[in-house]
Amino acid sequence: MTYWMTLAGRVLNGWELTDEEAMSVLNCPDDDLLQLLHGAFQIRKHYYGKKVKLNMIMNAKSGLCPENCGYCSQSAISTAPIQKYSFMTKEDLLKGAEKAYNLKVGTYCIVASGRGPSPRDVDVVVEAVEEIKEKYGLKVCACLGILKPEQAVRLKSAGVDRYNHNLNTSKEHHPSITTSHTYDNRVSTLEVVKDAGISPCSGVIVGMKETKKDVINVARSLKAIDADSIPVNFLHAIAGTPLEGTDELNPRYCLKVLALFRYINPTKEIRISGGREVNLRSLQPLGLYAANSIFVGDYLTTEGQESTADHKMLEDLGFEIELVPGQAEALC
Template structure:
Protein backbone atom coordinates (compact mmCIF):
# COMPACT_ATOMS: atom_id res chain seq x y z
CA UNK A 1 0.00 0.00 0.00
CA UNK A 2 1.25 3.48 -0.88
CA UNK A 3 1.85 6.08 1.81
CA UNK A 4 -1.37 8.20 2.00
CA UNK A 5 0.53 11.40 1.12
CA UNK A 6 1.92 9.78 -2.05
CA UNK A 7 -1.53 8.47 -3.00
CA UNK A 8 -3.17 11.86 -2.46
CA UNK A 9 -0.54 13.91 -4.28
CA UNK A 10 -0.31 11.46 -7.20
CA UNK A 11 -4.08 11.79 -7.68
CA UNK A 12 -3.72 15.55 -7.54
CA UNK A 13 -1.08 15.45 -10.31
CA UNK A 14 -3.15 13.07 -12.45
CA UNK A 15 -6.14 15.39 -12.02
CA UNK A 16 -4.05 18.19 -13.54
CA UNK A 17 -3.05 20.22 -10.49
CA UNK A 18 0.73 20.57 -10.18
CA UNK A 19 2.43 20.09 -6.84
CA UNK A 20 3.43 23.16 -4.89
CA UNK A 21 6.98 23.55 -3.68
CA UNK A 22 5.75 22.83 -0.15
CA UNK A 23 4.11 19.58 -1.27
CA UNK A 24 7.34 18.58 -3.06
CA UNK A 25 9.27 19.18 0.17
CA UNK A 26 6.81 16.95 2.06
CA UNK A 27 7.42 14.12 -0.41
CA UNK A 28 11.18 14.65 -0.24
CA UNK A 29 10.97 14.38 3.56
CA UNK A 30 9.43 10.89 3.57
CA UNK A 31 11.55 8.14 5.14
CA UNK A 32 13.55 5.93 2.79
CA UNK A 33 11.09 3.05 3.47
CA UNK A 34 8.77 4.89 1.07
CA UNK A 35 11.22 5.53 -1.76
CA UNK A 36 10.09 2.58 -3.90
CA UNK A 37 6.53 3.92 -3.54
CA UNK A 38 7.75 7.30 -4.84
CA UNK A 39 9.34 5.53 -7.82
CA UNK A 40 6.08 3.68 -8.46
CA UNK A 41 4.13 6.96 -8.34
CA UNK A 42 6.63 8.67 -10.64
CA UNK A 43 6.40 5.83 -13.13
CA UNK A 44 2.59 5.96 -13.11
CA UNK A 45 2.72 9.72 -13.82
CA UNK A 46 5.23 9.18 -16.66
CA UNK A 47 2.93 6.63 -18.25
CA UNK A 48 -0.23 8.67 -17.73
CA UNK A 49 1.38 11.69 -19.42
CA UNK A 50 2.26 9.56 -22.44
CA UNK A 51 5.99 10.26 -22.37
CA UNK A 52 7.90 8.27 -24.95
CA UNK A 53 11.54 7.15 -24.66
CA UNK A 54 14.04 9.33 -26.50
CA UNK A 55 17.79 9.60 -26.87
CA UNK A 56 19.91 12.67 -27.17
CA UNK A 57 23.56 13.14 -27.97
CA UNK A 58 26.07 15.94 -27.74
CA UNK A 59 29.31 16.99 -29.29
CA UNK A 60 31.92 18.84 -27.28
CA UNK A 61 32.18 21.54 -29.93
CA UNK A 62 34.44 23.90 -27.97
CA UNK A 63 36.19 22.75 -24.84
CA UNK A 64 37.97 24.24 -21.83
CA UNK A 65 39.54 27.58 -20.80
CA UNK A 66 36.18 28.92 -19.69
CA UNK A 67 36.15 32.30 -17.93
CA UNK A 68 33.53 31.07 -15.45
CA UNK A 69 34.30 29.49 -12.07
CA UNK A 70 31.57 26.81 -11.78
CA UNK A 71 33.01 24.71 -8.96
CA UNK A 72 32.09 21.35 -10.46
CA UNK A 73 33.37 21.98 -13.97
CA UNK A 74 36.43 20.41 -15.62
CA UNK A 75 36.35 23.12 -18.28
CA UNK A 76 36.69 26.13 -16.03
CA UNK A 77 39.91 28.05 -16.66
CA UNK A 78 40.07 28.71 -12.89
CA UNK A 79 41.13 25.10 -12.14
CA UNK A 80 43.74 22.66 -13.43
CA UNK A 81 41.93 19.51 -14.40
CA UNK A 82 43.69 18.12 -17.49
CA UNK A 83 40.42 18.21 -19.42
CA UNK A 84 40.68 18.76 -23.20
CA UNK A 85 41.10 22.33 -24.44
CA UNK A 86 40.22 23.14 -28.01
CA UNK A 87 38.64 26.05 -29.86
CA UNK A 88 35.40 25.62 -31.78
CA UNK A 89 35.78 22.53 -34.01
CA UNK A 90 35.99 22.99 -37.77
CA UNK A 91 32.66 22.92 -39.59
CA UNK A 92 33.24 19.55 -41.30
CA UNK A 93 34.00 17.90 -37.94
CA UNK A 94 30.84 19.32 -36.33
CA UNK A 95 28.80 17.99 -39.24
CA UNK A 96 30.50 14.56 -39.24
CA UNK A 97 29.81 14.14 -35.51
CA UNK A 98 26.13 14.93 -36.09
CA UNK A 99 25.88 12.47 -38.99
CA UNK A 100 27.51 9.77 -36.82
CA UNK A 101 25.04 10.30 -33.97
CA UNK A 102 22.12 10.26 -36.41
CA UNK A 103 23.35 6.92 -37.77
CA UNK A 104 23.75 5.62 -34.20
CA UNK A 105 20.08 6.24 -33.46
CA UNK A 106 20.03 9.51 -31.50
CA UNK A 107 16.78 11.51 -31.69
CA UNK A 108 18.42 14.82 -30.82
CA UNK A 109 21.91 16.25 -31.40
CA UNK A 110 23.26 19.17 -29.41
CA UNK A 111 26.31 21.32 -30.08
CA UNK A 112 27.83 22.20 -26.71
CA UNK A 113 30.44 24.90 -26.19
CA UNK A 114 32.36 26.07 -23.15
CA UNK A 115 32.47 29.72 -22.16
CA UNK A 116 30.00 32.37 -21.10
CA UNK A 117 29.07 33.44 -24.64
CA UNK A 118 30.27 32.76 -28.19
CA UNK A 119 31.60 35.35 -30.64
CA UNK A 120 29.53 36.33 -33.67
CA UNK A 121 31.91 34.40 -35.99
CA UNK A 122 31.49 31.27 -33.87
CA UNK A 123 27.70 31.61 -34.11
CA UNK A 124 28.09 31.81 -37.91
CA UNK A 125 29.87 28.41 -37.94
CA UNK A 126 27.29 26.84 -35.62
CA UNK A 127 24.51 28.11 -37.92
CA UNK A 128 26.23 26.58 -40.97
CA UNK A 129 26.40 23.22 -39.18
CA UNK A 130 22.73 23.40 -38.22
CA UNK A 131 21.68 24.25 -41.78
CA UNK A 132 23.60 21.26 -43.17
CA UNK A 133 22.34 18.77 -40.59
CA UNK A 134 18.79 20.01 -41.05
CA UNK A 135 19.00 19.23 -44.77
CA UNK A 136 20.72 15.84 -44.37
CA UNK A 137 19.16 14.28 -41.24
CA UNK A 138 15.94 14.02 -39.27
CA UNK A 139 17.76 14.93 -36.05
CA UNK A 140 16.17 17.42 -33.73
CA UNK A 141 18.87 20.11 -33.52
CA UNK A 142 19.81 21.65 -30.21
CA UNK A 143 22.60 23.87 -28.97
CA UNK A 144 24.15 24.80 -25.66
CA UNK A 145 26.18 27.92 -26.37
CA UNK A 146 26.08 29.84 -23.10
CA UNK A 147 24.32 33.19 -22.88
CA UNK A 148 22.30 34.41 -25.86
CA UNK A 149 21.40 37.81 -27.19
CA UNK A 150 18.59 38.70 -29.58
CA UNK A 151 20.78 38.64 -32.67
CA UNK A 152 22.25 35.18 -31.87
CA UNK A 153 18.83 33.70 -31.10
CA UNK A 154 17.36 35.07 -34.34
CA UNK A 155 20.22 33.68 -36.47
CA UNK A 156 20.10 30.26 -34.80
CA UNK A 157 16.36 29.93 -35.34
CA UNK A 158 16.74 31.02 -38.96
CA UNK A 159 19.36 28.29 -39.46
CA UNK A 160 16.96 25.62 -38.19
CA UNK A 161 17.66 25.32 -34.48
CA UNK A 162 14.57 24.13 -32.61
CA UNK A 163 15.81 23.61 -29.07
CA UNK A 164 18.15 25.51 -26.73
CA UNK A 165 19.92 23.94 -23.80
CA UNK A 166 20.91 26.09 -20.84
CA UNK A 167 21.19 24.50 -17.42
CA UNK A 168 20.42 26.39 -14.23
CA UNK A 169 22.73 23.83 -12.54
CA UNK A 170 21.24 24.16 -9.06
CA UNK A 171 18.69 26.05 -6.96
CA UNK A 172 18.93 29.83 -6.85
CA UNK A 173 19.58 29.66 -3.09
CA UNK A 174 22.60 27.35 -3.67
CA UNK A 175 23.97 29.00 -6.83
CA UNK A 176 26.31 31.50 -5.06
CA UNK A 177 28.15 28.52 -3.52
CA UNK A 178 28.64 27.04 -7.00
CA UNK A 179 29.39 29.98 -9.29
CA UNK A 180 30.40 33.59 -8.61
CA UNK A 181 31.27 34.84 -12.10
CA UNK A 182 27.76 35.21 -13.46
CA UNK A 183 24.33 35.49 -11.91
CA UNK A 184 21.34 33.17 -11.79
CA UNK A 185 19.30 35.93 -13.35
CA UNK A 186 21.55 35.98 -16.43
CA UNK A 187 20.86 32.26 -16.93
CA UNK A 188 17.13 32.80 -16.50
CA UNK A 189 17.21 35.73 -18.95
CA UNK A 190 18.79 33.49 -21.62
CA UNK A 191 16.13 30.82 -21.09
CA UNK A 192 13.36 33.41 -21.40
CA UNK A 193 14.97 34.93 -24.51
CA UNK A 194 15.29 31.53 -26.22
CA UNK A 195 11.65 30.86 -25.41
CA UNK A 196 10.60 34.22 -26.84
CA UNK A 197 12.27 33.20 -30.10
CA UNK A 198 10.17 30.04 -30.23
CA UNK A 199 12.88 27.60 -29.16
CA UNK A 200 12.01 24.62 -27.00
CA UNK A 201 13.92 24.74 -23.76
CA UNK A 202 16.11 22.04 -22.30
CA UNK A 203 17.24 23.09 -18.82
CA UNK A 204 18.10 21.18 -15.69
CA UNK A 205 21.06 20.78 -13.44
CA UNK A 206 23.51 18.69 -11.53
CA UNK A 207 22.52 16.82 -8.39
CA UNK A 208 25.08 16.20 -5.67
CA UNK A 209 26.60 19.71 -5.50
CA UNK A 210 26.01 19.84 -1.75
CA UNK A 211 22.41 21.01 -2.11
CA UNK A 212 19.70 20.00 0.34
CA UNK A 213 16.53 18.08 -0.58
CA UNK A 214 14.62 21.35 -0.24
CA UNK A 215 16.99 22.93 -2.77
CA UNK A 216 16.40 20.07 -5.24
CA UNK A 217 12.68 20.79 -4.94
CA UNK A 218 13.40 24.53 -5.30
CA UNK A 219 15.22 23.85 -8.61
CA UNK A 220 12.35 21.68 -9.85
CA UNK A 221 9.84 24.42 -8.92
CA UNK A 222 11.88 27.07 -10.79
CA UNK A 223 12.01 24.87 -13.90
CA UNK A 224 8.24 24.33 -13.65
CA UNK A 225 7.69 28.07 -13.42
CA UNK A 226 9.89 28.65 -16.49
CA UNK A 227 7.75 26.10 -18.34
CA UNK A 228 10.75 24.25 -19.81
CA UNK A 229 10.22 21.34 -22.20
CA UNK A 230 13.02 18.98 -21.19
CA UNK A 231 14.94 18.64 -17.95
CA UNK A 232 18.37 17.03 -18.17
CA UNK A 233 19.55 15.72 -14.81
CA UNK A 234 23.22 15.05 -14.16
CA UNK A 235 24.77 13.47 -11.09
CA UNK A 236 28.04 14.99 -9.92
CA UNK A 237 31.03 12.86 -10.75
CA UNK A 238 33.70 14.85 -8.90
CA UNK A 239 36.55 15.99 -11.14
CA UNK A 240 40.06 16.05 -9.63
CA UNK A 241 41.38 19.60 -9.60
CA UNK A 242 38.00 21.27 -9.07
CA UNK A 243 36.90 22.64 -5.68
CA UNK A 244 34.29 19.85 -5.50
CA UNK A 245 36.83 17.07 -6.12
CA UNK A 246 36.27 15.55 -2.65
CA UNK A 247 32.46 15.73 -2.73
CA UNK A 248 30.79 12.44 -1.85
CA UNK A 249 28.96 10.69 -4.68
CA UNK A 250 25.18 10.63 -4.39
CA UNK A 251 23.95 7.21 -3.37
CA UNK A 252 21.94 5.27 -5.95
CA UNK A 253 18.99 5.61 -3.57
CA UNK A 254 19.20 9.41 -3.44
CA UNK A 255 19.75 9.67 -7.19
CA UNK A 256 16.66 7.59 -8.00
CA UNK A 257 14.57 9.37 -5.36
CA UNK A 258 15.63 12.73 -6.86
CA UNK A 259 14.58 11.64 -10.36
CA UNK A 260 11.20 10.53 -8.99
CA UNK A 261 10.70 13.88 -7.22
CA UNK A 262 11.55 15.81 -10.40
CA UNK A 263 9.01 13.69 -12.31
CA UNK A 264 6.32 14.40 -9.71
CA UNK A 265 7.11 18.13 -9.68
CA UNK A 266 7.33 18.28 -13.51
CA UNK A 267 4.79 15.78 -14.84
CA UNK A 268 4.59 17.22 -18.37
CA UNK A 269 8.29 17.57 -19.20
CA UNK A 270 10.67 15.07 -20.70
CA UNK A 271 13.29 14.09 -18.16
CA UNK A 272 16.59 12.95 -19.57
CA UNK A 273 19.50 11.56 -17.63
CA UNK A 274 22.95 12.71 -18.62
CA UNK A 275 26.35 12.82 -16.92
CA UNK A 276 27.39 10.79 -13.91
CA UNK A 277 24.76 8.08 -14.15
CA UNK A 278 27.19 5.21 -14.70
CA UNK A 279 29.32 6.11 -11.70
CA UNK A 280 26.46 6.98 -9.35
CA UNK A 281 23.92 4.35 -10.33
CA UNK A 282 26.02 1.42 -11.53
CA UNK A 283 23.68 -1.56 -11.94
CA UNK A 284 20.72 0.62 -10.94
CA UNK A 285 20.81 2.60 -14.22
CA UNK A 286 18.08 0.34 -15.57
CA UNK A 287 15.80 1.66 -12.77
CA UNK A 288 15.82 5.16 -14.29
CA UNK A 289 12.68 4.70 -16.42
CA UNK A 290 10.95 3.24 -13.38
CA UNK A 291 11.90 6.40 -11.44
CA UNK A 292 10.32 8.68 -14.04
CA UNK A 293 13.05 9.38 -16.59
CA UNK A 294 12.08 8.94 -20.23
CA UNK A 295 15.23 10.13 -21.98
CA UNK A 296 18.84 9.15 -21.99
CA UNK A 297 21.92 10.87 -23.31
CA UNK A 298 23.79 8.36 -25.42
CA UNK A 299 27.34 8.38 -26.62
CA UNK A 300 28.53 10.96 -24.09
CA UNK A 301 31.70 12.47 -25.50
CA UNK A 302 32.62 10.75 -28.68
CA UNK A 303 35.72 9.01 -27.33
CA UNK A 304 33.51 6.61 -25.36
CA UNK A 305 30.66 6.25 -27.79
CA UNK A 306 31.20 2.62 -28.91
CA UNK A 307 30.64 0.83 -25.63
CA UNK A 308 28.16 3.30 -24.18
CA UNK A 309 26.00 3.37 -27.27
CA UNK A 310 25.58 -0.38 -27.44
CA UNK A 311 24.89 -0.77 -23.73
CA UNK A 312 22.51 2.19 -23.57
CA UNK A 313 20.49 1.29 -26.64
CA UNK A 314 20.16 -2.29 -25.36
CA UNK A 315 19.00 -0.99 -21.99
CA UNK A 316 16.38 1.26 -23.63
CA UNK A 317 15.16 -1.57 -25.85
CA UNK A 318 14.86 -4.00 -22.97
CA UNK A 319 13.11 -1.58 -20.59
CA UNK A 320 9.32 -1.76 -20.91
CA UNK A 321 8.60 0.63 -18.06
CA UNK A 322 7.48 3.39 -20.41
Protein backbone atom coordinates in the same frame (compact mmCIF):
# COMPACT_ATOMS: atom_id res chain seq x y z
CA MET B 1 -3.82 2.41 -3.11
CA THR B 2 -0.49 3.69 -1.80
CA TYR B 3 0.24 7.29 -0.81
CA TRP B 4 2.44 7.69 -3.91
CA MET B 5 -0.18 6.39 -6.31
CA THR B 6 -2.74 8.71 -4.76
CA LEU B 7 -0.34 11.64 -5.09
CA ALA B 8 0.41 10.72 -8.71
CA GLY B 9 -3.30 10.67 -9.47
CA ARG B 10 -3.68 14.12 -7.97
CA VAL B 11 -0.76 15.41 -10.05
CA LEU B 12 -2.40 14.04 -13.19
CA ASN B 13 -5.50 16.02 -12.22
CA GLY B 14 -3.51 19.25 -12.02
CA TRP B 15 -2.34 19.23 -8.41
CA GLU B 16 0.94 21.04 -7.58
CA LEU B 17 2.95 19.50 -4.77
CA THR B 18 3.15 21.39 -1.51
CA ASP B 19 6.57 21.93 0.05
CA GLU B 20 5.77 19.20 2.56
CA GLU B 21 4.83 16.73 -0.19
CA ALA B 22 7.93 17.60 -2.20
CA MET B 23 10.14 17.03 0.82
CA SER B 24 8.41 13.73 1.48
CA VAL B 25 9.53 12.55 -1.97
CA LEU B 26 13.19 13.27 -1.20
CA ASN B 27 12.79 11.76 2.28
CA CYS B 28 10.94 8.67 1.02
CA PRO B 29 12.08 5.63 3.04
CA ASP B 30 14.23 3.32 0.96
CA ASP B 31 11.77 0.50 1.66
CA ASP B 32 9.08 2.50 -0.19
CA LEU B 33 11.27 3.50 -3.14
CA LEU B 34 9.65 1.15 -5.63
CA GLN B 35 6.20 2.47 -4.67
CA LEU B 36 7.44 6.04 -5.22
CA LEU B 37 8.77 5.10 -8.66
CA HIS B 38 5.54 3.31 -9.50
CA GLY B 39 3.68 6.54 -8.86
CA ALA B 40 6.19 8.52 -10.94
CA PHE B 41 5.82 5.98 -13.75
CA GLN B 42 2.06 6.51 -13.89
CA ILE B 43 2.70 10.18 -14.63
CA ARG B 44 5.49 9.44 -17.10
CA LYS B 45 3.41 6.81 -18.90
CA HIS B 46 0.41 9.14 -19.16
CA TYR B 47 2.40 11.74 -21.09
CA TYR B 48 5.11 9.68 -22.82
CA GLY B 49 4.02 6.06 -22.81
CA LYS B 50 7.06 3.78 -22.81
CA LYS B 51 9.05 5.85 -25.29
CA VAL B 52 12.56 7.09 -24.53
CA LYS B 53 14.28 10.01 -26.23
CA LEU B 54 17.98 9.59 -26.95
CA ASN B 55 20.34 12.57 -26.97
CA MET B 56 24.03 12.86 -27.86
CA ILE B 57 26.52 15.60 -27.01
CA MET B 58 29.13 16.99 -29.37
CA ASN B 59 31.67 18.95 -27.36
CA ALA B 60 32.22 21.61 -30.00
CA LYS B 61 34.69 23.65 -27.94
CA SER B 62 36.58 22.32 -24.93
CA GLY B 63 38.15 24.29 -22.09
CA LEU B 64 39.36 27.87 -22.62
CA CYS B 65 36.47 29.17 -20.52
CA PRO B 66 36.76 32.39 -18.43
CA GLU B 67 34.00 31.38 -15.99
CA ASN B 68 34.64 30.00 -12.49
CA CYS B 69 31.94 27.33 -12.13
CA GLY B 70 33.00 25.05 -9.30
CA TYR B 71 31.77 21.83 -10.87
CA CYS B 72 33.34 22.28 -14.30
CA SER B 73 36.65 20.87 -15.52
CA GLN B 74 36.67 23.44 -18.33
CA SER B 75 36.53 26.54 -16.11
CA ALA B 76 39.31 29.08 -15.68
CA ILE B 77 39.98 27.86 -12.13
CA SER B 78 40.10 24.15 -12.97
CA THR B 79 43.42 22.31 -13.07
CA ALA B 80 41.88 19.13 -14.48
CA PRO B 81 44.01 17.66 -17.31
CA ILE B 82 41.42 17.89 -20.08
CA GLN B 83 41.71 18.23 -23.82
CA LYS B 84 41.41 21.86 -24.91
CA TYR B 85 40.52 23.08 -28.40
CA SER B 86 38.78 25.98 -30.11
CA PHE B 87 35.44 25.76 -31.89
CA MET B 88 35.09 22.80 -34.27
CA THR B 89 34.55 23.11 -37.99
CA LYS B 90 31.25 22.57 -39.72
CA GLU B 91 32.58 19.29 -41.08
CA ASP B 92 33.33 18.01 -37.57
CA LEU B 93 29.81 18.86 -36.43
CA LEU B 94 28.35 17.04 -39.44
CA LYS B 95 30.39 13.91 -38.66
CA GLY B 96 28.99 13.98 -35.14
CA ALA B 97 25.46 14.28 -36.50
CA GLU B 98 25.98 11.24 -38.70
CA LYS B 99 27.15 9.23 -35.69
CA ALA B 100 24.15 10.40 -33.69
CA TYR B 101 21.76 9.41 -36.46
CA ASN B 102 23.26 5.91 -36.64
CA LEU B 103 22.96 5.50 -32.86
CA LYS B 104 19.18 6.12 -33.10
CA VAL B 105 19.61 9.50 -31.41
CA GLY B 106 16.77 11.95 -31.91
CA THR B 107 18.37 15.12 -30.49
CA TYR B 108 21.91 16.19 -31.36
CA CYS B 109 23.37 18.60 -28.81
CA ILE B 110 26.07 21.05 -29.91
CA VAL B 111 27.76 22.23 -26.72
CA ALA B 112 30.58 24.76 -26.39
CA SER B 113 32.48 26.06 -23.38
CA GLY B 114 32.75 29.78 -22.74
CA ARG B 115 30.69 32.68 -21.48
CA GLY B 116 28.94 33.05 -24.81
CA PRO B 117 29.46 32.43 -28.54
CA SER B 118 31.52 34.64 -30.84
CA PRO B 119 30.06 35.73 -34.21
CA ARG B 120 32.22 33.06 -35.89
CA ASP B 121 30.93 30.38 -33.51
CA VAL B 122 27.36 31.25 -34.43
CA ASP B 123 28.25 31.23 -38.15
CA VAL B 124 29.63 27.69 -37.87
CA VAL B 125 26.61 26.43 -35.93
CA VAL B 126 24.16 28.04 -38.38
CA GLU B 127 25.86 26.50 -41.41
CA ALA B 128 26.12 23.08 -39.76
CA VAL B 129 22.54 23.01 -38.52
CA GLU B 130 21.15 23.80 -41.95
CA GLU B 131 22.95 20.77 -43.41
CA ILE B 132 22.14 18.53 -40.44
CA LYS B 133 18.47 19.26 -40.91
CA GLU B 134 18.64 18.51 -44.61
CA LYS B 135 20.68 15.31 -44.35
CA TYR B 136 19.48 13.72 -41.12
CA GLY B 137 16.36 15.48 -39.87
CA LEU B 138 17.64 15.42 -36.30
CA LYS B 139 16.41 17.77 -33.64
CA VAL B 140 19.24 20.10 -32.73
CA CYS B 141 19.90 21.55 -29.29
CA ALA B 142 22.56 24.23 -28.95
CA CYS B 143 24.32 25.07 -25.69
CA LEU B 144 26.67 27.99 -26.27
CA GLY B 145 26.42 30.05 -23.09
CA ILE B 146 24.86 33.46 -22.54
CA LEU B 147 23.03 34.42 -25.73
CA LYS B 148 22.20 37.77 -27.32
CA PRO B 149 18.73 38.26 -28.88
CA GLU B 150 20.10 38.62 -32.42
CA GLN B 151 22.11 35.40 -31.99
CA ALA B 152 19.02 33.55 -30.83
CA VAL B 153 17.10 34.74 -33.89
CA ARG B 154 19.84 33.47 -36.20
CA LEU B 155 19.91 30.08 -34.52
CA LYS B 156 16.15 29.79 -34.78
CA SER B 157 16.21 30.68 -38.48
CA ALA B 158 18.85 28.02 -39.12
CA GLY B 159 16.67 25.34 -37.57
CA VAL B 160 17.88 25.04 -33.98
CA ASP B 161 15.00 23.43 -32.12
CA ARG B 162 16.17 23.79 -28.55
CA TYR B 163 18.64 25.80 -26.51
CA ASN B 164 20.15 24.52 -23.28
CA HIS B 165 21.18 26.81 -20.46
CA ASN B 166 21.00 25.08 -17.10
CA LEU B 167 20.02 26.84 -13.90
CA ASN B 168 22.20 24.18 -12.22
CA THR B 169 21.01 24.93 -8.69
CA SER B 170 18.67 27.16 -6.71
CA LYS B 171 19.00 30.93 -6.74
CA GLU B 172 19.99 30.83 -3.08
CA HIS B 173 22.81 28.30 -3.63
CA HIS B 174 24.05 29.73 -6.93
CA PRO B 175 26.71 32.10 -5.43
CA SER B 176 28.33 29.06 -3.79
CA ILE B 177 28.87 27.51 -7.22
CA THR B 178 29.99 30.46 -9.35
CA THR B 179 30.48 34.21 -9.05
CA SER B 180 31.51 35.06 -12.63
CA HIS B 181 27.85 35.27 -13.67
CA THR B 182 24.59 35.43 -11.78
CA TYR B 183 21.56 33.22 -11.54
CA ASP B 184 19.58 36.02 -13.19
CA ASN B 185 22.00 35.97 -16.15
CA ARG B 186 20.95 32.37 -16.75
CA VAL B 187 17.25 33.14 -16.46
CA SER B 188 17.65 36.07 -18.87
CA THR B 189 19.23 33.83 -21.51
CA LEU B 190 16.31 31.42 -21.26
CA GLU B 191 13.90 34.33 -21.78
CA VAL B 192 15.90 35.44 -24.85
CA VAL B 193 15.64 31.89 -26.21
CA LYS B 194 11.90 31.74 -25.62
CA ASP B 195 11.37 35.15 -27.24
CA ALA B 196 13.12 33.85 -30.37
CA GLY B 197 10.74 30.89 -30.54
CA ILE B 198 13.30 28.26 -29.52
CA SER B 199 12.30 25.55 -27.04
CA PRO B 200 14.00 26.17 -23.67
CA CYS B 201 16.05 23.37 -22.14
CA SER B 202 17.29 23.89 -18.60
CA GLY B 203 18.20 21.61 -15.76
CA VAL B 204 20.12 20.98 -12.60
CA ILE B 205 23.25 19.43 -11.14
CA VAL B 206 22.53 17.57 -7.91
CA GLY B 207 25.21 16.78 -5.36
CA MET B 208 26.96 20.18 -5.14
CA LYS B 209 26.53 20.53 -1.37
CA GLU B 210 23.03 21.94 -1.78
CA THR B 211 20.18 21.24 0.62
CA LYS B 212 17.08 19.26 -0.22
CA LYS B 213 15.19 22.54 -0.12
CA ASP B 214 17.53 23.83 -2.86
CA VAL B 215 16.61 20.84 -5.01
CA ILE B 216 12.90 21.52 -4.52
CA ASN B 217 13.37 25.22 -5.24
CA VAL B 218 15.18 24.66 -8.54
CA ALA B 219 12.58 22.09 -9.61
CA ARG B 220 9.91 24.73 -9.01
CA SER B 221 11.97 27.42 -10.80
CA LEU B 222 12.23 25.20 -13.88
CA LYS B 223 8.47 24.78 -13.79
CA ALA B 224 8.01 28.55 -13.58
CA ILE B 225 10.39 29.09 -16.51
CA ASP B 226 8.41 26.44 -18.42
CA ALA B 227 11.48 24.53 -19.55
CA ASP B 228 10.38 21.93 -22.10
CA SER B 229 13.33 19.66 -21.40
CA ILE B 230 14.95 19.24 -17.98
CA PRO B 231 18.33 17.49 -17.82
CA VAL B 232 19.00 16.16 -14.33
CA ASN B 233 22.75 15.83 -13.80
CA PHE B 234 24.34 14.14 -10.81
CA LEU B 235 27.72 15.56 -9.86
CA HIS B 236 30.68 13.62 -11.18
CA ALA B 237 33.30 15.35 -9.06
CA ILE B 238 36.44 15.85 -11.13
CA ALA B 239 39.90 16.15 -9.66
CA GLY B 240 41.21 19.67 -10.14
CA THR B 241 37.84 21.40 -9.63
CA PRO B 242 36.69 23.11 -6.41
CA LEU B 243 34.18 20.32 -5.85
CA GLU B 244 36.86 17.63 -6.10
CA GLY B 245 36.18 14.81 -3.65
CA THR B 246 32.52 15.75 -3.09
CA ASP B 247 30.58 12.52 -2.68
CA GLU B 248 27.11 13.17 -1.27
CA LEU B 249 24.96 10.97 -3.47
CA ASN B 250 23.79 7.39 -3.52
CA PRO B 251 21.69 5.64 -6.20
CA ARG B 252 18.52 5.59 -4.09
CA TYR B 253 18.58 9.34 -3.45
CA CYS B 254 19.22 9.96 -7.15
CA LEU B 255 16.07 8.00 -7.97
CA LYS B 256 14.10 10.07 -5.47
CA VAL B 257 15.36 13.25 -7.16
CA LEU B 258 14.22 11.99 -10.56
CA ALA B 259 10.82 11.15 -9.09
CA LEU B 260 10.59 14.65 -7.59
CA PHE B 261 11.22 16.29 -10.95
CA ARG B 262 8.53 14.12 -12.54
CA TYR B 263 5.98 14.93 -9.83
CA ILE B 264 6.72 18.68 -10.03
CA ASN B 265 7.12 18.86 -13.84
CA PRO B 266 4.74 16.12 -14.97
CA THR B 267 4.44 17.05 -18.65
CA LYS B 268 8.09 17.78 -19.34
CA GLU B 269 10.94 15.76 -20.80
CA ILE B 270 13.00 14.64 -17.82
CA ARG B 271 16.46 13.55 -18.96
CA ILE B 272 18.95 11.56 -16.90
CA SER B 273 22.17 13.32 -17.79
CA GLY B 274 25.79 13.67 -16.65
CA GLY B 275 26.89 11.47 -13.78
CA ARG B 276 24.24 8.84 -14.53
CA GLU B 277 26.68 5.95 -14.70
CA VAL B 278 28.78 6.80 -11.64
CA ASN B 279 25.88 7.78 -9.37
CA LEU B 280 22.97 5.50 -10.31
CA ARG B 281 25.30 2.60 -11.05
CA SER B 282 23.37 -0.69 -11.15
CA LEU B 283 20.06 1.12 -10.57
CA GLN B 284 20.24 3.03 -13.85
CA PRO B 285 17.27 1.20 -15.41
CA LEU B 286 14.98 2.22 -12.55
CA GLY B 287 15.60 5.88 -13.37
CA LEU B 288 13.62 5.52 -16.57
CA TYR B 289 10.44 4.83 -14.65
CA ALA B 290 10.54 8.55 -13.77
CA ALA B 291 12.59 10.00 -16.64
CA ASN B 292 11.85 9.60 -20.34
CA SER B 293 15.15 10.69 -21.86
CA ILE B 294 18.87 9.91 -21.58
CA PHE B 295 22.18 10.83 -23.15
CA VAL B 296 24.10 8.15 -25.02
CA GLY B 297 27.83 8.26 -25.61
CA ASP B 298 30.27 10.51 -23.79
CA TYR B 299 29.57 13.77 -22.01
CA LEU B 300 31.78 16.86 -22.17
CA THR B 301 35.03 15.76 -20.54
CA THR B 302 33.89 12.47 -18.96
CA GLU B 303 33.10 9.15 -20.55
CA GLY B 304 29.62 7.69 -20.71
CA GLN B 305 28.40 4.12 -20.93
CA GLU B 306 28.81 2.20 -24.17
CA SER B 307 25.87 3.10 -26.42
CA THR B 308 25.20 -0.58 -27.09
CA ALA B 309 24.72 -1.07 -23.35
CA ASP B 310 22.19 1.77 -23.30
CA HIS B 311 20.27 0.26 -26.21
CA LYS B 312 20.29 -3.13 -24.48
CA MET B 313 19.06 -1.57 -21.24
CA LEU B 314 16.09 -0.03 -23.03
CA GLU B 315 15.33 -3.30 -24.79
CA ASP B 316 15.43 -5.18 -21.48
CA LEU B 317 13.04 -2.64 -19.95
CA GLY B 318 10.60 -3.10 -22.83
CA PHE B 319 10.86 0.59 -23.69
CA GLU B 320 10.84 2.04 -27.20
CA ILE B 321 13.37 4.49 -28.63
CA GLU B 322 11.70 7.54 -30.13
CA LEU B 323 13.13 7.93 -33.63
CA VAL B 324 13.10 10.88 -36.01
CA PRO B 325 11.06 10.44 -39.23
CA GLY B 326 12.77 8.10 -41.66
CA GLN B 327 15.36 6.90 -39.14
CA ALA B 328 13.85 3.46 -38.64
CA GLU B 329 13.92 2.70 -42.36
CA ALA B 330 17.47 4.02 -42.75
CA LEU B 331 18.72 1.79 -39.92
CA CYS B 332 17.16 -1.41 -41.22
